[in-house]
Amino acid sequence: MADRIILTIGTKKGVFVADAAKPRRSFALRGPFGPGIPVYSTLIDTRGTPRLYASSCNPFFGMKVLRSTDMGKSFTETKSAPAFPKDDGRALVNIWGLEAGGDKKDLWCGVEPASLFRSLDGGDSWDLVAGISNHDHARKWQPGNGGLCMHTIIRDGNRVHLGISTGGHYLSEDGGETFRASNQGVGAGFAPDPYPEFGQCVHKIARHDDAPGRLYMQNHGGWADWTGPGGPRPDIGVLRSDDYGHSWRSIAKGLPSDFGFPIVVHPHDADTVYVMPLEPATRSCPDGAPAVWRSENGGESWSRLARGLPRKQSYFTVLRDAMDIDRLKSPALYFGTTTGQLWIGREGGEQWDCLFDSLPQIYNVKVAVV
Amino acid sequence: MGPAPTITIHVPGPLRTYCAGAAQLSISAHTVRAALEDLQLSQSALYRNVCDETGTVRRHLNVFVNSDNVRDLNGVDTTLAPGDVVTILPAVSGG
Numbered sequence: 001m002a003d004r005i006i007l008t009i010g011t012k013k014g015v016f017v018a019d020a021a022k023p024r025r026s027f028a029l030r031g032p033f034g035p036g037i038p039v040y041s042t043l044i045d046t047r048g049t050p051r052l053y054a055s056s057c058n059p060f061f062g063m064k065v066l067r068s069t070d071m072g073k074s075f076t077e078t079k080s081a082p083a084f085p086k087d088d089g090r091a092l093v094n095i096w097g098l099e100a101g102g103d104k105k106d107l108w109c110g111v112e113p114a115s116l117f118r119s120l121d122g123g124d125s126w127d128l129v130a131g132i133s134n135h136d137h138a139r140k141w142q143p144g145n146g147g148l149c150m151h152t153i154i155r156d157g158n159r160v161h162l163g164i165s166t167g168g169h170y171l172s173e174d175g176g177e178t179f180r181a182s183n184q185g186v187g188a189g190f191a192p193d194p195y196p197e198f199g200q201c202v203h204k205i206a207r208h209d210d211a212p213g214r215l216y217m218q219n220h221g222g223w224a225d226w227t228g229p230g231g232p233r234p235d236i237g238v239l240r241s242d243d244y245g246h247s248w249r250s251i252a253k254g255l256p257s258d259f260g261f262p263i264v265v266h267p268h269d270a271d272t273v274y275v276m277p278l279e280p281a282t283r284s285c286p287d288g289a290p291a292v293w294r295s296e297n298g299g300e301s302w303s304r305l306a307r308g309l310p311r312k313q314s315y316f317t318v319l320r321d322a323m324d325i326d327r328l329k330s331p332a333l334y335f336g337t338t339t340g341q342l343w344i345g346r347e348g349g350e351q352w353d354c355l356f357d358s359l360p361q362i363y364n365v366k367v368a369v370v
Numbered sequence: 371m372g373p374a375p376t377i378t379i380h381v382p383g384p385l386r387t388y389c390a391g392a393a394q395l396s397i398s399a400h401t402v403r404a405a406l407e408d409l410q411l412s413q414s415a416l417y418r419n420v421c422d423e424t425g426t427v428r429r430h431l432n433v434f435v436n437s438d439n440v441r442d443l444n445g446v447d448t449t450l451a452p453g454d455v456v457t458i459l460p461a462v463s464g465g
Contacts, residue, residue, distance in 0.1 A: 058419075059429075059430050060384075060428065060430045060431055060460040060461075061384065061385065061419040061420075061428065061431075061460075062418060062419055062422060062428060083418075083423040084423045084424075085423070086423055086424065086425065088423070088424075089424060090423075090424075091422035091423050091424050091426065092422070092423065
């Protein structure tokens with residue numbers, strides 16, 4: 001079968017699936033699956049026969065994980081969803097991250113309240129990962145505006161990077177057995193201490209296989225003008241690490257705002273990274289003019305990509321997991337908005353077109369070539 | 371305490387898929403708590419939709435005994451009488 005581009009679109013009212021042939025001229029849309037139920041996380045698992053996963057977090061009836069083995073033509077519930085042990089005292093509120101593990105049926109799942117679960121059978125049963133879920137810091141983390149969520153899970157051999165809002169960046173170097181806060185250089189704007197050991201509001205972390213040790217982070221910025229205890233803390237929002245996340249430095253200079261949610265790395269160039277700067281008050285692009293910003297030198301400088309996007313009066317937000325990039329030779333970026341548009345940025349974001357303009361509020365966009 | 375009264379649990383439409391399509395379940399229980407414990411054993415998939423992992427009725431669900439919300443009675447310790455109908459409903463609000 002010829003390569004196809006497949007998109008999973010997690011929304012406030014279920015998950016949609018869109019696919020297209022390689023030229024990406026037009027996408028066919030299916031769904032919603034799990035209709036009416038918010039979907040904050042999806043996964044296109046391309047190990048072996050492709051499987052699609054979606055969280056389905058029903059505020060009335062609890063958490064489910066949906067699975068499709070027919071490329072998103074249908075979804076069924078897995079046999080169980082992550083759940084805390086009864087004597088733990090915590091109860092699942094949402095599922096924020098689904099990521100593929102090492103073996104074909106190995107899945108990792110980040111949830112709210114911030115904790116990590118793992119399944120070794122493709123999502124039919126789940127175990128709490130105690131090293132982070134019962135970490136000494138865990139009961140001290142605080143919810144951000146979106147809740148106390150573990151949203152980012154990045155595996156790199158024996159290393160596991162986790163992003164928690166608000167908890168910060170946690171690193172395991174023993175395959176996920178133990179974790180430690182690893183936030184040197186990661187600022188916090190909502191505490192008197194601008195550089196606490198943990199408790200930062202990390203929004204998203206990204207890495208590239210070709211750049212060992214390098215990570216990019218979109219942190220909760222927007223604190224340049226703070227005049228309270230601890231003083232202003234400019235440029236804490238967009239960061240880079242070159243030592244596997246042990247320390248971080250700002251790469252926010254040149255951006256119109258250091259606040260934003262997603263951060264995405266080009267699939268073929270580890271120096272090319274994309275963010276979407278937002279005004280912290282409205283969480284929309286400066287001047288109501290949406291733009292993705294790209295650096296082609298690892299964050300040393302930035303350029304604005306907006307051809308085809310609205311030029312004014314556009315006040316949507318692009319949430320932390322609502323931007324992704326495909327892996328074709330000339331890759332396309334995709335982002336979904338809180339006002340229900342799905343945009344494609346062809347040629348690495350040079351030219352933008354709206355694929356769908358009236359979906360429900362979009363929380364999550366993932367893309368794969370299958 | 372005598373034999374547990376037989377009561378009826380009315381299952382809302384979205385949850386019937388978790389109990390083989392049944393709209394009503396007939397069980398014997400002295401209290402709402404006992405009824406939920408019965409569900410945990412006899413209809414575990416349904417139970418997981420009604421109670422979270424701590425055993426608490428999910429925040430956005432209401433449980434009624436006949437026409438009274440158990441919140442206005444004695445919570446899950448509300449006692450049941452023969453023929454009572456326990457209804458589980460999403461707490462729909464808004465305009």
